[in-house]
Amino acid sequence: MPPTPGHQHPLTQMIDEINHIFSAIGFTFAEGPEAETEHYNFDQLNVPKDHPSRDMQDTFWFKDADVSEPTVLRTHTSPVQARWMEAHGAPCKIIVPGKVFRNETTDATHEAQFYQLEGLHVDKGIHLGHLKGTLEYFFSHFFSGKTEVRFRPSFFPFVEPGVEVDMRLLAGDSKLAGKWIEVMGAGMVHPHVLQAGGVDPEEFSGYAFGMGIDRLGVMKYGVEDVRDNYSGDLRFVNQF
């Protein structure tokens, strides 16, 4: 008798689904190291040397004696944008799902480790309309229903203009339907970031976005306590 099948973790289920949706529109699944240099995690992303996010309070640092250059546990998946552009130049179209780390007190909505999804699309003539269209395409497929997206002004060191993205499920009986929900930050890649990656901002432009996959799990599966994702508890995993 064949064994009862096991259960896949909802995070990796989502990552696989995300990959299928984005690969259909030409985005390559890219990856980078979790132990990341200060150079790629901050400097190449236009984060100023004295920016608060570099603080001991927010970032896990490796000991100087253990590494050849200042190294952190990456605080976001954005460093892979910098690495990829440097290695491949423009045009490029990538998604970067990955584990990231923040040195903050844990509670129901904060863990020291969680998963983010980065997106980057650089080419000639790329603008905010391409970002909007790509996100609407993604959410409509991911939440199995027509969704719309709106932008609000925001700020991140690595994009300019920067936006906050809200999404709304237009139909269906999920408890999300009809409400605007904040899902991610995004914007046009800052010229300093393009230049740091060896891409000429006079020739190319691009958008980038970053969202929490654990957060998508709240909306898709109702996993409201992010710590449940990392408990190793089968009473959690076996529900999926």
Place this chain on the structure above:
Amino acid sequence: MKVNYNWLKEYVGDVLPDAAEVDRLLTEHAFEIDGVETVEGEIVLDVDVLPNRSSDCLCHRGVARELATILDIELAHDPLRAQPALTETDKITVNIADTNACPRFTASLMTGIAVKASPDWLKTRLASIGQRSINNVVDATNYVMYAIGQPLHAYDADLFPQVDGTWQFGVRYGVAGEVVEILPEGKNTEPRQVTCVGTELLIVDDSSNTPIGLAGVKGGQFAGVHAGTKNIIIEAAHFHPTVTRKTARRLGIVIDASKRFENECSRELPPYAQFEIIKLIKQIAGGEYQGTLDVYAQEKNNPPVDVRLSKVNALLGLELSLEQVRDIIVRTGAAVSDRAAADVLTCIGPFERTDLLIEEDFVEEVGRLYGLSNIFAVTPDTSAVATVSTKQFYSEHIRQTLLAAGFSEVITSSFQKKDHIQLRNALASDKSYVRSSLAQNLHQVLDANFSHTDLLGIRSVQVFEIGTVFDKTADGVSEHISLAIGVCQKGNGYTPKDNAPLQVALDAVATSLNTPIDWSITQGVAEADLSAVIAVLPEPASYTAMVERTTATYTPVSPYPSVARDIALWVSVGTSSDEVIKALRAPAGDLCVRIDLFDTFEKNGQTSFAFRLVFQSQEKTLTDPEIDAVMTVVNAAVVELGWVVR
């Protein structure tokens, strides 16, 4: 930042829309509003000022100016409109050791004031934004800071030593080991003694070189304003954002003043702040203005930035005309002139903003003020083909293989209590190392889940994880992806019986990848370097079609223990176990969270079924008598249905 609606109205004028509309306008064009409340009878909006606007908008005039920009109107009253008319005084001097650290220092002298309680309107305004009233002079310094964004500090001039009739200020770095006494914070009543490390900027009484406060961070008791104060000196200066931030962070102090310096409020603000506070103090404390010292050693002006119409439209995906772009940028208060080159505007941001430095900064202004809702979505190109990620392809492949073999996937912590590589600054002592393997966590997962096997309806715990582990090498820290698989069939840990089912899984993985794998196996857990395995596998041409994904809604696990009871019964041959389970559900009731068949055999023309019933409450721990009562009902139902309980 808490913003008082009536205060805003003073600057914007009666045309200011109601609070709900202000909320909507700011949300759409500038800042998120975290809530609108009524405090002390006043409407207060909690404005989430973005980091890049913290130089000009951490004050009511700033937010008012932003609203005026959005509404395309002039402010009815603008404290920053005209250069303030201040007179000089030679009674105050300042000795600035590093003009990079303190590019501007102003100090005003006022005489013959009367310190008393603030008028009600001032108390109410400050209270509405969460600020305590102290006395009219201290309140005035706070008020002006929340009004135009420049921090100020007032001293009792008679308690400040004079040399030949002059007051001598100094601004210098602290010497390592030097002790500075600063005012108590929060609930403390004792002043705090700070020992300098040498990076702190201090305000000193230059005549005696005595420190009187940490510049931009916290003042001391020195020359404090009290009920009997008659003459005051008001300081308004500009301190370097990084120097301020470093000191504030090191000492764990975050106050509204330091926050404004950290975000680089404009160097042009101090004289405007002096003008406002002198006016206010005359109004509420009386007195005469004697003059202001203004030492502006390092001017910093906004750069002229060339903004091309083509760039604006290219980044936003719009088709605006030069006139439209010019009109919007003019509304922000920037100086705009046409360049000789066609369709290019030279723009200089208004002095109070320090965030308009490059072309893209102005593109953002145009986009948000024109309205981001005008961005038109472009459908993505579905003809493009993505390169396949080898790692993702094979990771998913392995997952499906292991799921089919009855293994479930976990994701555990990358942190360990003890391992090879320790972090410099971990949050907790049981998480200060990063993991060098997955096996440690997996052993714990096997143990922890064994107590839930009833609830899960499983006989043994079978899990796997794919994740990054870190290695210490001669060159530093490196990492690789690891795959770990574990089996535990008995509650009290590993037994050699676990090896066989584990080996089945290992073989399944190796076979599915058509490659031998170098496993390291200890006590029911096997681990392999997956990066190394994948490195020698062929690159896939395309992804396999996605399997059907879960549509589950998660139900939080009850924190209360489950109770299991078994029941075995004889039924006539041909009766299915599903039929029996269905019949048992009703008598077992809502507390029964699962019924699983665990044994069956036939004898003498009858079938025996043995079921495990698992009970659990979301509200409490269930007691034996409670469950006994349910089982009595179940047994009775079985008999009623013509079956025999064994």
